[in-house]
Amino acid sequence: MYLSIILILSAIVLVSQVDHSAFTVDPEQKPFVAPVGRDGVQRVQILAGEYFFTPKEIVLRVNVPVELLVKKASNVVPHDIVIKSPEAGMDIDENIGTEPKTIKFTPTKTGRFPFYCSKKFPFFKSHRERGMEGVIEVIP
Numbered sequence: 001m002y003l004s005i006i007l008i009l010s011a012i013v014l015v016s017q018v019d020h021s022a023f024t025v026d027p028e029q030k031p032f033v034a035p036v037g038r039d040g041v042q043r044v045q046i047l048a049g050e051y052f053f054t055p056k057e058i059v060l061r062v063n064v065p066v067e068l069l070v071k072k073a074s075n076v077v078p079h080d081i082v083i084k085s086p087e088a089g090m091d092i093d094e095n096i097g098t099e100p101k102t103i104k105f106t107p108t109k110t111g112r113f114p115f116y117c118s119k120k121f122p123f124f125k126s127h128r129e130r131g132m133e134g135v136i137e138v139i140p
């Protein structure tokens with residue numbers, strides 16, 4: 001009897017520990033607020049991997065020029081970055097290599113706009129479905 005109570009109690013402790021860790025915030029998941037350089041350009045470095053972008057939430061100012069410095073972690077899997085929001089001044093579709101590539105644009109509208117990798121192997125889920133997507137939030 002006592003043994004089963006102890007077992008139940010320890011099970012509750014274990015479950016609550018698991019629960020607790022599920023609420024731990026991953027620092028990489030915080031929105032990245034792009035700093036504006038002395039030259040008036042806001043810059044963000046983006047890393048592409050299997051299957052993610054870091055940072056995956058980017059905060060940009062409207063009507064301020066942007067330079068994204070994009071590269072991928074390894075050369076094994078092909079990746080690209082696509083932002084299809086021409087109404088907001090962002091119409092981008094660029095392959096990503098292990099050498100950093102600079103992508104320039106100026107967001108012209110506030111709002112939340114998706115970016116993603118459009119690569120997909122036949123018969124497999126797309127990279128976007130596997131998690132290679134993020135959001136650009138353009139603020140006033």
Ligand SMILES: [Cu+2]
Nearest residue numbers: 079117119127
């Ligand atoms: Cu990809």
